[in-house]
Amino acid sequence: MRIPAWILCAAAAAISAPATAQEFVINTGGETGAYHGHFCPALRDKIKKAGFEANCQTSAGSTENMQRVADDPTQLGYGQLDVLALKARDFGGPSTFRRLRMDDVRECIFAVTRDRELDSYGELAVRADELRVILPPEQSGSTATFRFLQQIDPYGIGRTENVIHASNTDEAIRIALNSDATVAFFVQFPDPNNPRFKLAHEKGGHIVPVLDRKILDQRIDGIPVYFAQKTQVENASWLSSGAKVVTACTPLIVFTGTAKSPAKQATWENHEHMSKSLEGLRGDELMPKASLFSRVLRRTRELTATSAEKFVEISEQAREKAAPLFEKAREAARQAIDAGHDKPTKAEPSAPYGGAPPIEKKPAGDP
Secondary structure, eight states, X not given: OOOOHHHHHHHHHHHHSOXXXXXXXXXXXXXXXXXXXXXXXXXXXXXXXXXXXXXXXXXXOHHHHHHHHHHSTTOXXXXXXXXXXXXXXXXXXXXXXXXXXXXXXEEEEEEEESOTTOOSHHHHHHTGGGOXXXXXXXXXXXXXXXXXXXHHOTTTGGGOOOEEEOSSHHHHHHHHHTSTTEEEEEEEOOOTTSHHHHHHHHTTOEEEOOOOHHHHTOEETTEESOEEEEEEOSOOOSSOOOOEEEEEEEEEEEEEEXXXXXXXXXXXXXXXXXXXXXXXXXXXXXXXXXSHXXXXXXXXXXXXXXXXXXXXXXHHHHHHHHHHHHHHHHHHHHHHXXXXXXSOOTTSOSSTTOOOOOOOOOOTTOO
């Protein structure tokens, strides 16, 4: 009996095609965050066009994403380049991860305080031992960024010991703006519509430029970890053009794992095919769809080397100007200890690297 040609073709297709397309997990961040809501859908669609399935999985952020990819190298994750530089050694070293994408999308470091005398990173570095720093939760990317700054600036911001973790970024800002000698550090896409920037403005706070030569000199595989950028943090009105601030920003990356299992050869072949398809895309193909958020990203501009140098010099001048006072205070503290005083005078710090006493942590929503 002769078998119709269309039946033979259908049978051949069924034999050659996999029963189900492999599904890849993309680890993002909070459910309402930019990684999950704005960037992942575009990435997921491109993976599907390559012939695979993908789903966006919420997480606590960059550090947890690295943990998940280290545990299952076929997964993907979003993260900050500075966090990858800091945390990679905790997961076996940089070779554990493969950077698939690093486009012109960056998250920026913001330091918010009500102390108007703190107007540069140099001021923060010199007064580090007398400031209390409020950070988002310990597993957040913001906390990892602050730890990275401490690591690269051990005699500046690295001397900060009085660190408090708030339950979220909003609470960190509220605590900082209700206290003296207090600064909130956080990493954020520079969206002037974000309530956090409005909160800082309404509470009388100001944003300190987090820019310094030690920061801009950082590299990973020859790639700058930070870029000096002018970002808009307040919308324009009929009375003003909208507030802008210059600060350091770190690239958003998409990464995956590198460890291969011989028992999963087909899985790794699919993983390699998927990875190469993402590496070959144009940057604009992975940008969020036309939206307010994408317009915000276009309003963030990288500074020229000359412009960045001006802000670096401001930070260095602050260090140089305040350094003698800083050394004088340390010497007074040493003399007090040597003299056997239990409590130094008000003008003297309690220890060379001591900080202000911790403040009571208020619930989110308290003024």
